[in-house]
Amino acid sequence: MYSIRNKLNLTIIGSMIVVLSITAGFLYLRVSGHVAKVFDDAIYDKAQALISLTELDEEGLEFDFAEEGVMLEFQQHQLPQYYQLWENGVDLLIKSPLLGETDLPLIGTEPGAHQFADMTLPDGRNGRLIEINFLPRVEIEDDEEDEDYGAEIPPPKPVTMVFSRERESLDDTLFAIASTIFGVIVIVLLISGLLIWRLVGNGLSPLSNLAKQVSTIDESNLDARLNHEGAQSVEIAPIENQINHLLERLQSAFEREKRFSANAAHELRTPLSELKTLAEVAKMVPDDREQVLSFFDDIGEISGQMEKMVATLLELSRSEAGLLRTDPENIELAGFCEQIWLHAVNGQGADKVLRRHIPEGLVINTDREKLGMILSNLFVNAVSYSPDNAEIAINAEIRNDNVVLEVRNASIDLKPEDILHMKDRFWRKQKVHGESGHSGLGLTLVDALAGVMKLDVSLRLDNQQTFMVTISGLSPSVH
Amino acid sequence: MKLLLVEDSERLQRSLSTGLKKHGFAVDQAFDGEEALAYTAVNQYDAIVLDLMLPKIDGLTVLSKLRNEGKDCHVLILSANDQTEDRVRGLDLGADDYLVKPFAFNELVSRLQALNRRRSGVKSPVIEIEGIKVDSVARQVSFDDQPVTLTPHEYQLLEFLARRRGRVFSHDQLIDQLYDAGSYVTRNAVEAHISALRKRLNSAGAPNLVITRRGFGYLIE
Numbered sequence: 001m002y003s004i005r006n007k008l009n010l011t012i013i014g015s016m017i018v019v020l021s022i023t024a025g026f027l028y029l030r031v032s033g034h035v036a037k038v039f040d041d042a043i044y045d046k047a048q049a050l051i052s053l054t055e056l057d058e059e060g061l062e063f064d065f066a067e068e069g070v071m072l073e074f075q076q077h078q079l080p081q082y083y084q085l086w087e088n089g090v091d092l093l094i095k096s097p098l099l100g101e102t103d104l105p106l107i108g109t110e111p112g113a114h115q116f117a118d119m120t121l122p123d124g125r126n127g128r129l130i131e132i133n134f135l136p137r138v139e140i141e142d143d144e145e146d147e148d149y150g151a152e153i154p155p156p157k158p159v160t161m162v163f164s165r166e167r168e169s170l171d172d173t174l175f176a177i178a179s180t181i182f183g184v185i186v187i188v189l190l191i192s193g194l195l196i197w198r199l200v201g202n203g204l205s206p207l208s209n210l211a212k213q214v215s216t217i218d219e220s221n222l223d224a225r226l227n228h229e230g231a232q233s234v235e236i237a238p239i240e241n242q243i244n245h246l247l248e249r250l251q252s253a254f255e256r257e258k259r260f261s262a263n264a265a266h267e268l269r270t271p272l273s274e275l276k277t278l279a280e281v282a283k284m285v286p287d288d289r290e291q292v293l294s295f296f297d298d299i300g301e302i303s304g305q306m307e308k309m310v311a312t313l314l315e316l317s318r319s320e321a322g323l324l325r326t327d328p329e330n331i332e333l334a335g336f337c338e339q340i341w342l343h344a345v346n347g348q349g350a351d352k353v354l355r356r357h358i359p360e361g362l363v364i365n366t367d368r369e370k371l372g373m374i375l376s377n378l379f380v381n382a383v384s385y386s387p388d389n390a391e392i393a394i395n396a397e398i399r400n401d402n403v404v405l406e407v408r409n410a411s412i413d414l415k416p417e418d419i420l421h422m423k424d425r426f427w428r429k430q431k432v433h434g435e436s437g438h439s440g441l442g443l444t445l446v447d448a449l450a451g452v453m454k455l456d457v458s459l460r461l462d463n464q465q466t467f468m469v470t471i472s473g474l475s476p477s478v479h
Numbered sequence: 480m481k482l483l484l485v486e487d488s489e490r491l492q493r494s495l496s497t498g499l500k501k502h503g504f505a506v507d508q509a510f511d512g513e514e515a516l517a518y519t520a521v522n523q524y525d526a527i528v529l530d531l532m533l534p535k536i537d538g539l540t541v542l543s544k545l546r547n548e549g550k551d552c553h554v555l556i557l558s559a560n561d562q563t564e565d566r567v568r569g570l571d572l573g574a575d576d577y578l579v580k581p582f583a584f585n586e587l588v589s590r591l592q593a594l595n596r597r598r599s600g601v602k603s604p605v606i607e608i609e610g611i612k613v614d615s616v617a618r619q620v621s622f623d624d625q626p627v628t629l630t631p632h633e634y635q636l637l638e639f640l641a642r643r644r645g646r647v648f649s650h651d652q653l654i655d656q657l658y659d660a661g662s663y664v665t666r667n668a669v670e671a672h673i674s675a676l677r678k679r680l681n682s683a684g685a686p687n688l689v690i691t692r693r694g695f696g697y698l699i700e
Contacts, residue, residue, distance in 0.1 A: 262560055266532060269559035273580035274491045280584040281498035291497060298490040 004207070008200045013193050024185045031181070032174045039170045040116050043130045047114070047163045050083060051132065054161075055139040058153045061087075062139070063094050074098070081165040082121065089133070089160045098122075104162040109133045111158050121166060129164035206236045214243065222251040256424055263426030267309065267439045271302045278302075305439075312441045316425070319448040326367040326453050330477045333403070334358040336368075337375060337394055344376040351389050354379070358396040363477040364403050370449045371474075375407070377442040378469055382409040384438060385429070385467075403474035411467040419459050423447045443469075480595045480639075481505040481656050483527045485515040485541065486557065487534055495528070495584075502588050503618060503635050505659040512536025519545060519552075523655065526553040526594050528587070531560060531569070539572055546573035553594040557582070592616065599642035606641045608699060609686050613641050622685035632657075633676040636669075640689060640699040649696035673697060 053064040063085070065071045073081045074096050084095035084104040095103070102122040109115050114132040121127035135156045206228065213226050225247060226240045278295045285291050318324050334356060341354045375394075382392045386409040395406045414429060421427045426440040443459075446469075450457040455473040462468070482504045486492050489510070496506045507522065509515040511534040519527070527545070531538035542554055555576040556569045566577045575597075576590050592615055596602055606613045612621045615638055620627040629637065635657050640648065648656070650666040658664045677687050688699045 262562065262565075265561060266559035269561075269580040270488060270491070273559070273582065274488060274494065276581045277491060277494040277498065277584050281494045281501070284498055284501050295494060298493065302490065 005200055005204050008204070009193075009197055012196050012200070013189070016192055016196075017189060020185045020189060024181050028178055028181050031177050035173055035177065036170060039128070039167070040130070043116065043128060043163065043165060044114065046081075046165075047130045047132050047161065050161060050163055051134055052137070054085070054136050054159065056136040056153065056156050057139045060154070061093060061136055061159070066094055079166060080123070081163070082127075083161065083163045085162075086160045087157050089158070093159065104129060104164055106160065106162065107131045109160065111135075118167065119164060121164060125166045126168055126171065127164045128167040128170070129162050131160060131162045133158055133160050135159070206233050210236060210240060210243075217247070219254065222247060222254055256421070259421065259427065260425055263424075263428070263440055267426050271306050274302050275299060309439045309441065312439070312445050316441070316445060316448050319452050324370075324449075324452045326370065328365050328475075329368055330363050330365050331368055331371070333362045333364050333396055333405075334360065336371075340372050340375045341379050344379040345383055352383050352386065353391055355391055355393045357393065359398075362396060362398075362403070365475045365477045367453055370453055374446045374449050374471065377446050378407045380438075381442050382407060382467075385412055385414075386410050387412055398476060399472070401476070402472060403476050405471040405474060406468055407471075408466055408468040411461065411465050414461055414465065414467055416461055419461055422459055423457075480525045480591065480635075481507075481523070481659070482591065483507045483509060483515065483518050483522070483524045485509045485512070485527060485533065485538070486530045487511060487532070488530075495587075498584050499588070499591075500659075503631050503638075504591065505635075505657055505662070507660045510534075512538065512541045515541050516544060518660070519550060522660065524552045525598055525656070526555060526575075526591055528555050528557050528591070529574070531556060531558040531565070539569065542569070542572050542574060553598060555587075555590060555594060557587070589616075595642070601642055606638070608641060608644070608688055611680065611685050611688060613638050622680070622683045625683065627679060627683040627685065629676065629679055630672075632672045633679065636672055636676055637688070640697060644699050647692050647696045647698045652696065 050065050053070075055062050055064070065074070065083075068075070073079075074083060075098070077098070080096070080098050082096040082099055082104055084099065085093040086106065087093050089106065089108070092103075099122055105117075105119060107115060107117055109131045111133045114130055116128060116130050119127050119129050136159050138153055138156055140153070209228065210226060213224075217224050225244050228236070228240065232240070278298055282292050282295045315324075337356060337358060338354070345352070345354075379392065386392065390410045392407070392409045395408070397404055418429055422443050424440075425444045427444075428438065428440040447457050450471060453473075455471050458470045458472075460468045460470070480503070482499060484492060484496055484499070484506050486495065486508075487510050492508050492510065496508055499506050507518055507524070509518050513535040515527070515529070515533070516536065518524075529538045529542060533541070536544075538556065538558070542556075545552075545554070553575040554573065555578060556566075556574045557578050557580065558565065558569070559580040560566075561579045569577050575594055578587060578590060592604070596604065596615070604614065604616045606615070610622055611627075613634075614620070618634060620629055620634065620637060636653070639653070639657055650669050653669050654664050654666075673689055673691075677689060680687060689697055690700055691697055
């Protein structure tokens with residue numbers, strides 16, 4: 001695992017070091033090149049000055065710069081400069097008196113050309129030289145021409161001159177330039193690094209805050225929600241919203257799971273408890289034949305109830321596993337509903353009536369068995385959970401080429417929030433006196449079967465406490 | 480010991496009330512919360528066995544109302560909810576005990592008897608008075624270690640009065656405390672049970688414990 005902040009800091013600062021180093025190197029090369037050129041130009045100018053003070057006359061070559069007291073830089077012992085001249089690049093003409101026995105190095109330059117080189121001066125300092133190959137200037141004086149008429153000036157021969165001087169001033173300048181450039185770069189990097197560290201930290205603070213909040217959430221506080229202070233960033237907002245939605249769903253799933261466990265425990269433990277007590281108490285009254293027989297009846301009832309529950313659970317498992325298939329056929333809806341009502345209610349809802357609002361002759365094409373189970377569950381629920389003498393209504397109408405069925409009844413103590421849980425397994429709002437056939441699986445099964453039949457089941461509760469189950473997606477028969 | 484059994488399952492009601500009556504409890508039956516409150520409004524019970532998931536008014540609301548009305552009878556919650564928070568909620572609302580379904584019937588009986596002992600202030604299941612021992616667990620009476628055979632009604636009377644020594648109970652109070660609402664017991668029947676109890680104790684050589692206070696009722700001193 002790595003830290004985004006550290007990675008960002010290292011990447012940005014590393015990039016800055018590379019970019020600034022390249023910039024510094026380039027800048028140094030440019031500036032140092034220019035300074036070195038200025039230095040070399042100065043050497044060149046000085047060499048040109050020496051050349052201009054070299055002239056050829058009938059007496060031969062004259063070196064005016066070598067005269068005593070003319071150019072003191074060649075004569076003083078403190079920070080001296082040096083020169084040396086050769087004819088044809090071989091024969092020594094003259095050299096600085098301070099060179100003594102030492103010679104300046106010859107590089108070998110083409111006539112009319114010049115070149116620079118670094119060297120170590122005879123006094124041990126770092127120096128720089130220029131070597132120029134030139135033809136000396138011929139000096140013709142008018143009055144001398146007249147006096148020495150007939151004297152001839154020998155033809156000029158190529159002279160190689162090497163002029164050298166210390167380069168420590170250049171080196172010092174270059175060092176100062178380099179120090180300045182790299183010093184500035186280091187300072188800029190340090191300041192930038194601190195700024196980057198701080199700014200990245202500030203920039204990532206919403207993310208850090210988010211991580212801190214998320215790390216405190218576990219199964220014990222799923223009701224916690226992520227929040228922030230101040231304006232929300234466009235990058236974090238969708239993450240925060242999604243996590244909050246996820247938490248909501250997780251909390252809801254946990255609560256549903258908890259309810260499911262409690263409800264399942266209740267639905268399974270109650271019949272078990274009945275069986276256990278019946279068995280134990282029956283042993284206490286072995287001689288009371290009538291009592292024992294009634295207990296056997298109870299055991300039979302409980303077994304039937306548990307069998308029904310297990311069958312429903314199996315049916316749900318099959319539907320979830322995709323093992324249920326539909327077998328559509330044409331069904332005359334009004335008669336079918338009446339038949340299911342009579343079979344499902346079977347006398348238990350004697351005080352309740354079914355009002356049918358189904359177009360006469362309406363035929364639908366669907367799975368008879370599954371629609372029968374759906375309607376049967378809805379009718380039994382409507383009868384069980386409606387007030388005495390309530391009217392149960394079933395309406396059918398065609399909307400957008402589909403048949404929409406609606407079962408409605410007045411409800412007892414149902415609240416809008418209950419609608420959210422009604423399809424949960426084993427969920428029951430409250431028990432109804434004397435009921436034993438309900439296990440809270442009816443609407444779960446209805447929803448599962450509707451899913452298999454590709455129908456949509458929606459539940460509603462209106463302000464008048466009328467509970468409505470709407471089944472849509474039924475196909476009318478084409479015949 | 481007079482009980483109110485509040486349970487919506489008719490089958491469980493049938494078997495439990497049969498078994499409890501067999502153990503000498505007087506049992507009234509309520510099938511929903513509303514009925515339970517109606518019973519408690521007019522009867523006094525030593526204990527109430529209360530289911531939580533009840534039609535009309537749920538068990539916890541019934542319990543809460545009973546305690547708010549100042550009723551101090553023992554309440555044993557009998558529920559399929561086994562979560563700790565369910566038990567804590569029930570006990571916090573004033574229940575004295577909590578038993579999770581499915582349960583052993585004998586455990587229920589023992590817990591009810593324990594509640595009864597707690598109510599009477601006598602912790603021991605065996606009460607001994609002048610050599611007569613009343614074992615409330617075995618539901619047996621003996622004198623000088625010799626068993627004394629009593630009918631369930633006679634035993635109930637003896638144990639009830641023995642647990643409340645020194646207190647006088649009228650005929651009506653005894654009928655109210657020892658018989659369920661469905662039993663039409665008359666004053667004469669109570670007198671007949673008392674008389675029979677005395678005879679059985681006498682024939683076993685035991686002293687006559689049950690004393691008549693004319694115009695007031697009966698007691699064991």
